[in-house]
Amino acid sequence: MAERVWLVTGGSGQVGGALAAAPPPGVRIVAPPRAVLDLAAERLDIAPLLAAEGITAIINCGAYTKVDQAEDEPELALRINGDAPGALAVAAHAAGIPIVQISTDYVFAGDKPSPYFEADPTGPTSAYGRSKLAGEQAVAASGARYAILRTAWVFSPGxxxxxxxxxxxxxxxxxxGVVDDQVGCPTHAGDIAAAVAQVTLALEDGRSGDGIWHLVNSGETSWHGLAARVFARAALRGQPAPQLNAIPTSAYPTKAPRPANSRLVTGRLYHDFGIRLRPWQEAADEAVDAILAGEGDTRP
Ligand SMILES: NC(=O)c1ccc[n+]([C@@H]2O[C@H](COP(=O)([O-])OP(=O)(O)OC[C@H]3O[C@@H](n4cnc5c(N)ncnc54)[C@H](OP(=O)(O)O)[C@@H]3O)[C@@H](O)[C@H]2O)c1
Structure with a gap:
């Protein structure tokens, strides 16, 4: 069998880092740092890299992820989150390889009373959300075989x-004090990475058509609920537990609006790939344990 070689952008980030750290058997990961592959470049030409490394699939985990700062530099966010995925996808098409694009719950307005399906109308309310939606659209229009995987509320040991x-x-x-009127699906970057690998293999082997899938840990909670779980687990490990107060979004103003409802329905992922991620509580406990054991990095 020919070697699989995946180009992973954002290899120093949560999701890209988890994927680069644990590739599936038989897969070699090429994860160039920003200094080598800058997604903000005016002309992003990755064709030479694809040819030189013999890349068989692209997984775009790199992104401008500073949600509030994006309000001040929307052009840069759009270049990295909108234009770059398009350029990667066009190059993938030319090379005859598939692309997996990581996207976000922020493409939705967050005002739906129930969880979002893949086909629900988008309506981003922030510059970050608009830039990520542009990325989805550019990938879908590229002609490349693609999977867009929307995730949310990502955490990891680092x-x-x-x-x-x-x-x-x-x-x-x-x-x-933590807001309790925004609900979503907290998701472990390691779980995302494992699922992304499965989807990429399926796409590479022609076992999947193109499309959008939601990819989050099972269950739902508020930020307050997630904080409560984190503090409870940390207390079990001997950490001091602060008093946790529930506050409304209005008491925690942010430059970019946050979706009140970030819950994503994942039935399509299960139907098409047999993938169902574990409950968020289990994943959060594991991350807390890893962080307290010093397995994360030292960045703030
Ligand atoms: N974090 C969340 O809660 C969340 C929620 C929903 C969806 N997502 C999506 O999930 C994906 C992965 O997110 P994450 O949490 O892993 O992000 P992250 O930890 O913030 O990492 C972002 C990655 O993108 C890279 N990057 C940023 N600008 C770049 C540029 N100009 N050129 C090359 N690389 C650049 C960063 O490299 P440097 O180390 O050089 O900065 C880093 O490796 C993204 O598509 C994000 O939109 C994230």
Whole structure:
């Protein structure tokens, strides 16, 4: 069997890092750092890299992920999240290989009273969400075989994420206030990476058509609910537990609006690939344990 070689962007991030750290058997990962493959480049030409490395699939985990900052630099966010996926996908098409694009719940307005299906109308309310939607559209229009996987509320032992922030605040403060009127599906980057690998294999082998799938851990909660789980697990491991207060979104203003409802329905992923991610509670507990065991990195 010919060797599989996957180009993974964002290899220093949560999802790309998890994928690069644990590729499936028989897969070689090429994960160039930003200095080598800059998604903000005016002219992104990856054809030479694809040819030189013999790339058989592209997985775009790289993204401009600073949601609030994107309001101040929407052009840069659009270049990285909208134009770059399009350029990667066009190159994938030319090379006859598939592309997997990681996307987000932020493509939705968040005002639906029930969880979002893949086919629900999009309506991003932030510059970040609009840039990610542009990326979806560019990939779908490229002619390449593609899978767009929308995930949400990503955490991992390393990188900047809510679970790590809560553990830090729990050490620094006696009282922590967390919003309880935004609901979503917290998701472990390692679980995303494993599922992305399965989908990529299926796409490469022609066992899947093109499409959009939602990819999150099972179950749902609020940010407050996730914080409560994190502090409960940390307390079991001997960490001090702060008093946790529920606050409304209005008490925690952010530059970019956040979707009130980020819940994603994952039935399509199960139907088409047999993939169902474990409950978010289990995944969050595992991340807390890993962070407390010092397995994460030292970034804030
Ligand atoms: N985090 C979430 O809660 C969340 C929720 C829904 C969807 N998503 C999506 O999931 C995917 C992965 O997110 P993540 O949490 O793993 O992101 P992350 O940890 O913030 O990592 C982002 C990655 O993108 C890279 N990157 C940023 N700008 C770049 C550029 N100009 N050129 C090359 N690389 C660049 C970063 O490299 P550097 O190390 O050089 O900065 C880093 O490796 C993204 O598509 C994101 O939109 C994330």
């Amino acid at each position: 990188g900047a994420n809510f679970v790590r922030t809560m553990l830090r605040l729990g050490r620094e403060r006696d009282t922590v």
